[in-house]
Amino acid sequence: MVPVSVIIITKNEAEIISRTIAMARLITDDIVVIDNGSNDDTVEIAATNNCRIFKADWHGYGANKNKGIAHARYKWILSIDADEIIDKDLIHSLFRLDYSKENVVYDIRFKTYFGSKLIRFGSWGRDHHIRLFNRETVKWTELPVHETLVLPRSTVKKTLPGHIHHYSVRDEYECREKAIYYASLSAKKYYNSGKKSNYIKLYLAPAFNFIRNYFLYLGFLDGVEGWHIAKNSAKNTWLKYHYLENLECTDTKRHYVKHRLLLNWTE
Incomplete structure (x- = not known):
């Protein structure tokens, strides 16, 4: 295991969340799920997979991600959505990483899907986001949408090998x-x-x-x-x-x- 807490915000993601948790479980013993009123089996699936679940009113993506970070056991945070699955290459990168440098944030490339089809071009084919960071130096803006990370001037950005696979839309x-x-x-x-x-x-x-x-x-x-x-x-x-x-x-x-x-x- 690596000293990283995985934070997942959810609402009605029963169709995919077990796959998301299964891959995250390969790197950590701390998966925090912030649920915003799911009425399907999302919470039950997360509980069965030994996630720590916290229910929260919706105050925006950034605000709910920050709530998850507050519950994390580790200082290093991997922030993903329930429809985002880390791959084996990224897992290997996380095991090789030096976690002593708190001012470094890690940009991760995405592979995004329309249904079951991988999108290779357009803006989706270029997608990447900073998703791994130390909570002592970084937090999310609490905007209702398109939240960003507040980065100190001393922040160093690096790209991790591997991908997050984002199953964005079904149709x-x-x-x-x-x-x-x-x-x-x-x-x-x-x-x-x-x-x-x-x-x-x-x-x-x-x-x-x-x-x-x-x-x-x-x-x-x-x-x-x-x-x-x-x-x-x-x-x-x-x-x-x-x-x-x-x-x-x-x-x-x-x-x-x-x-x-x-x-x-x-x-």
């Missing part, structure tokens, strides 16, 4: 639904941070997103799956700025109503 329907769901979360994040929608972001950004994924990154070589990914990625870009524009309009109307009420009261 085109789930791909589309995820695009819509994450667009809504992104719009709220942008709105809360003061970011504004405009013509370029609404219309040019989605077009460029599609061209980059499908043509520049050769997404068309992934066949119909590459088409669905590029199309729904562009849809996500348009929707998040469309939703942001709606939030801005609602806010403007609210301020107008308050202004008119104030004027009426003072007349």
Whole structure:
């Protein structure tokens, strides 16, 4: 075993979580599952596989990952989702790693799947994330979506050999639904941070997103799956700025109503 705690956040992942846990169990005796109200067999499967399970209200991906880190036995954290499975090459890398350098974080390459098909091109074919770090120096931002790690200036980033296999979506329907769901979360994040929608972001950004994924990154070589990914990625870009524009309009109307009420009261 290595001195690493594996943190998994879950909701209704019974279909795959046993495979995720089985590979994580090859490197550690500490697997922490933060569950957000699963109503399938996710929690039962995790308990059967000797995970430590904590139920938490949903406050965003970053916040729930930080809750898991707080429960970890070890300082080193491998953060994965329930639909992400570490492979044998990565396991070998983890056993050879020097864990004495707390200022180092490790970037891990992903192999991402559409159903059972490995996606080799487009943005999915280039995917990689920092997922191994020391909790004494690093933590997640507590954003509702697209959480990132807060890295000190002294941080050194290295890439680990091996991959995390991400079983992202089962079919085109789930791909589309995820695009819509994450667009809504992104719009709220942008709105809360003061970011504004405009013509370029609404219309040019989605077009460029599609061209980059499908043509520049050769997404068309992934066949119909590459088409669905590029199309729904562009849809996500348009929707998040469309939703942001709606939030801005609602806010403007609210301020107008308050202004008119104030004027009426003072007349």
